[in-house]
Amino acid sequence: MTALAPHLSSFLREYLPRDRGASHHTSDAYATSFLLLAGFAAQRLKITPSQLEVEHLDITMVLAFLEYLEEKRKNSARTRNARLAAIHAFFRYLEYRLVSCLDQSRQIHAIPMKKADQKLINYLTRDELQALLDAPDPRKPSGVRDRAMLHLIYAAGLRVSELVTLQLDDLNGHPPSSIHVMGKGRRERVLPLWKETAAALKSWLAIRPNDSGRDLFFNVTDKAMGRYGFKYILAKHVVTATIRQPSIAKKHVTPHVLRHTCAMHTLQATGDVRKVSLWLGHTSIQSTEIYLRADPTEKLESFTKTSAPTLTRGRFKVPDKLMAMLKKAGKP
Numbered sequence: 001m002t003a004l005a006p007h008l009s010s011f012l013r014e015y016l017p018r019d020r021g022a023s024h025h026t027s028d029a030y031a032t033s034f035l036l037l038a039g040f041a042a043q044r045l046k047i048t049p050s051q052l053e054v055e056h057l058d059i060t061m062v063l064a065f066l067e068y069l070e071e072k073r074k075n076s077a078r079t080r081n082a083r084l085a086a087i088h089a090f091f092r093y094l095e096y097r098l099v100s101c102l103d104q105s106r107q108i109h110a111i112p113m114k115k116a117d118q119k120l121i122n123y124l125t126r127d128e129l130q131a132l133l134d135a136p137d138p139r140k141p142s143g144v145r146d147r148a149m150l151h152l153i154y155a156a157g158l159r160v161s162e163l164v165t166l167q168l169d170d171l172n173g174h175p176p177s178s179i180h181v182m183g184k185g186r187r188e189r190v191l192p193l194w195k196e197t198a199a200a201l202k203s204w205l206a207i208r209p210n211d212s213g214r215d216l217f218f219n220v221t222d223k224a225m226g227r228y229g230f231k232y233i234l235a236k237h238v239v240t241a242t243i244r245q246p247s248i249a250k251k252h253v254t255p256h257v258l259r260h261t262c263a264m265h266t267l268q269a270t271g272d273v274r275k276v277s278l279w280l281g282h283t284s285i286q287s288t289e290i291y292l293r294a295d296p297t298e299k300l301e302s303f304t305k306t307s308a309p310t311l312t313r314g315r316f317k318v319p320d321k322l323m324a325m326l327k328k329a330g331k332p
Contacts, residue, residue: 002053002054002055002098002100002101003052003053003054004038004052004053004054004056004057005050005052007054007093007094007097007098008034008090011030011090011093012027012030012031012034015093016030021186023161023184023186025161029082029086030086030089030090033082033083033086033087034086034090036065036069036083037057037062037065037083037087038052040064040065040068041056041057041061041065044061044064054094054098054101054104055101055104057087057104057108058104058107058108059104059107059108059110059111062084062087062108062111063111065083066080066083066084066111069083076116077114077115077116077117078116080114081113081114081116084111084113085113087108088108088109091104091105091108091109092105092109118290120293120294121260121264121290121291121294122251122252122257122260123257123260123261123263123264123294124248124251124253124257124258124261125247126265127245128241128245128247128248128251129154129261129265131241131242131244131245131248132150132237132238132241132248132253133147133150133151133154134241134244135150135237135238135240135241135244136150136237138203141207142220144200144203144204144207145204145208145217146233146237147200147203147204148200148201148203148204148217149163149217149225149230149233150234150237150258151196151197151200151201152166152179152193152197152200152201153255153258153259154258154259154261154262155193155194155196155197155262156179156181156191156193156197156262156279157259157262157263157266157279157280158181158259159183159184159255159256159259160227160230160231160255160256161184161227162181162182162183163217163225163230163255164217164224164225164226164227164229164230165182165224166179166181166215166216166217167214167215167216168214168215168216169214170216171201171216172190175198175199175201175202175205176193176198176201176202176205177192177193177198178190178191178192178193179191179193181281183281184281185283187281187283189278189281191279209222227255230255231254231255234253234254234255234258235253238253259280260291262279262280263276263279263280263288263291264291264294266279267291267292273285273288273289273291273292274288276288276291
């Protein structure tokens, strides 16, 4: 039997950040997955998590864990797949370091990802967005900061992790005219700032204390703003914005919804999905196609330029006995 803890610690603390160059957000997500798995396995085996062995995480245990995520924790298929991806990555790491678990690893790698529904993305209309941008109180320092964050995450189409890790050095020009963003997968991009966004940032920089480190935004304890801190701030201003635009109440507004909103507004303004892809920092144009599915404009243009096809009923000629059998097999 092989102790799990040393291998898991090396995987999370050394292999991911040092050898794979993974961001701390990826390491955190993987650590959360194994926190849940270790707790589940220890409870199931009636031992402490530190007593877990690598062999305890066999295919039966992993399948039971995935079932627990969906049935007990009510996780979506996407979340289930993310947890499974972390487990797959760990056992790929073990294959070259623990030969005895090779067969166990192959069995776990055979667990497939579950298909997830591809729902239309959620985004805000221009009136809803404006109500949200106007929600922070500009008479308070926290309101000036919040307004700058909301303007920036929307206008630049930032992920929340990209927003909260921005440094003063990432701003270009005085007043700032563009920002340098380190995106997902360590992909860099430089984005120009709209006049309104630059003005909101300038107002924040004018009152921002100079002794608060290099982080662009920080919380009430003068520490760098975190993802959950921004989510709390956003939720608070969504409540205020809903008073002005009641339609917001029907939408679940998250930081990523503001990124979707930027993409949809950019697509509607330019009609070019390639520009949206470049603005958001996508590696592939396929990642940006979700916005085409949500925008009826493209479909309406195709609808008006074409007429309904005229189809005539035809007969399918069966060339041989195999095709004839297949044709009959498909009939009820």
